Amino acid sequence: MDILSALGLFLGSLIANTLASLSGGGAGLLQFPLLIFLGLPFTIALATHKVASVALGLGAAIKHIRAGTIDWRITGYVIVAGMLGVIAGANVILFVPGRIAEALLGILILGLGIYSMCKRTLGQTAEPRHRNSVGLLMGGMGLAAIGMLNGSLTAGTGLFVTLFLVRWFGFDYKQAVALTLVSVGLFWNGIGAAAMYVAGAEIYWPWIPVLLLGSLCGGYLGAHWATQKSNTLIKRCFEALTLLIGVKLLIGF
Template sequence: MDTINTLGLFVGSLLSNTLASLSGGGAGLIQFPLLIFLGLPFAIALATHKVASVALGLGAAIKHLRSGTLEWQLALYVILAGSLGAKVILFVPGRAAEAMLGLLILGLGLYSLTKQQLGQHAAPCHRDRYGYLLGALCLSSIGILNGSLTAGTGLFVTLFLVRWFGFDYKQAVAPTLVSVGLFWNGIGAATMYLSGAEIYWPWIPVLLLGSLLGGYLGAHLATKKSNALIKRCFEILTFIIGIKLLLGL
């Protein structure tokens, strides 16, 4: 790659991962299409994006650990609940599947938009044995989607933690990024590699740097900004990703 393309790849990775780290998901919104635009086939771009996304979780984890905003018990629960599902890679990004996913993600954004107080204040619920068991089943299902999709599963986990367990957005974003970004994506990337998926290694260093810095910067903003801003960023990303998938852009 020439200098201009390398710089574009870094800026795109930095921007997408900063937004994802702030709102709890959606790094593939910019990063994945950028890889295809620069010439990678769909399957190679997906595998390469998954590897790079691990650095998003690492960057976010470093910042949240330093800030003391990461609830390790919750993060460990999400990691264990979704890891089994994250090992299952479904290569089904057909147009019908993409359109259905787009509608579902748009639904997430609309739901959040119509619930003005959603995630603004913690309101603990479903934190008993039955609630955690059902929550684990739901997270495992999201983990399956995570291995197969380009963007959006972190947004599912963020809203699920807010809606099902009653966390506010700040509480939900930190464990989501560590669990999905670092562990689920790591498992998914390893599974894709072992199953024979090709990764374009020459671009990995630039993507890792952009993802790491973006993850840290977004986590820094998340600890400083209000739940209202994080909620609004979440909604904007769901609308953009949903429309993109629905229209096949």
């Protein structure tokens, strides 16, 4: 890769991961299509993107840990609840054509954005609920289903987790974004990348250092802004990103 291409890859990764870190997901909106545009086949681009996305979670985790916004008990629950789904999804995607699945995911993500826009007070204040045994069990089933989507598809599943945490457990957007970035960005994506590699997916290692740097910086920068800004602004960013990702998945690359 020449200097100009490397710079473009870094800037694309930085922008994508900054937006994802601020909104609670969606780094694949720019990063994954960019890898395909630069010449990687679909499955190689997907596996490479999964590896790079781990740095998004790491960068965000560093900032949120320093800011004291992480509840490790809930974070551990989200990680464990989604693990089996992520592993299953990472194995399934290697044998299933992704276009129809991506279009359906696009419709669902558009629905998330529209739902959030219609609920003006959603996620503006924390309203804890469903924290008992039954609520945690049902929430775990929902997270496992989202985990399967995360393991098998390219972009947007972190947004599902963000809205799920807001709607089901009553977190505000700031809390939900922090939980999502550490649980999904760092652990789910790491598990998904490892599962895809074990299942036979090829990772294009020469581009990984540039992508890791862009993801790490973007994750930290977006998390910094998220801790400084209001729930209203984060909600608006979430809604804008869901609409963009939904449309992208519907129309293709």
